[in-house]
Amino acid sequence: MTALGGLKALGQLEGRTLLIEGAAGGVGSAAVEIARALGATVIGTASERNHAFLTSLGALPVTYGAGLAERLASLTPSGVDLVLDAAASGSLTDLVDIVGDPDRVVTVADHxxxxxxxxxxxxxVNDATLLAEAGALGEQGRYAPRIEQTYPLEEIAKxxxxxxxxxxxxxxxxTI
Known part of the structure; x- marks a missing residue:
């Protein structure tokens, strides 16, 4: 629901190029799949070890950090339309610079x-409409939550x- 809420705040995604900062994480990976299902071309930032994972989700992977704007320019010469920040990595100023307008950036992480x-x-937020929309995408085979690891409640510290x-x-x- 966090990913879908962030994407909805960006508006129309179909035909747009979306950059997702922190695309391999829980919110970011969900946002990649949902944005693809909604018609966006998705570029996702992640460490190189996560590039194959992002490719499997349908995103064009790019390494985050210094020089991101230059890497994006070579990856998508027509530019990035929108940004969803799911990382709170301290890059929000750079992300605004990349799209040129803070109205084209939404963060779920860097308040x-x-x-x-x-x-x-x-x-x-708990929103039954967003949950139903995510569920419908799942039923259509267009979104499947990715789980890296499961722990029993007694191992919550781990x-x-x-x-x-x-x-x-x-x-x-x-799990409870």
Whole structure:
């Protein structure tokens, strides 16, 4: 729902080129699949070890960090239309510069810098409409949540430690 809420805040995706910062993580990977299902061309930032994963989701992978604008220019000469930040990696200023307008950027992760830059924030909310839409995409085979690791409730500390290491592909699930 966080991914779908962030994407909805960006508006029309069909025919647009969308950059997702943090595309291999739980929210980012969901956003990749959903945005593709909604007709966007998706470019996703991730470390090189996650590039094959992003390709399997239908995204064009690109390494995050310094020089991103130059790598994007060679990957998509026509430019990036919209950005969804799912990483809070400190790159929000660069992401705004890439698209040239804070109105074309939504973050689900970097609330502090969003306010300073005028970027919209999409908070995770329980929304039956969004849940139904994600469910319908799943039923159509156009979206499947990715689970990296499952932990029983009594190992929740291990789940938190796993999450804090970062670089997760998909979600970490705690079963009750």
């Amino acid at each position: 502090v810098n969003a306010q300073r830059l005028g970027v919209r924030v999409a908070n995770a 789940a938190h430690a796993h999450s804090e290491r970062g670089h997760v592909q998909g979600k970490i699930v705690v």
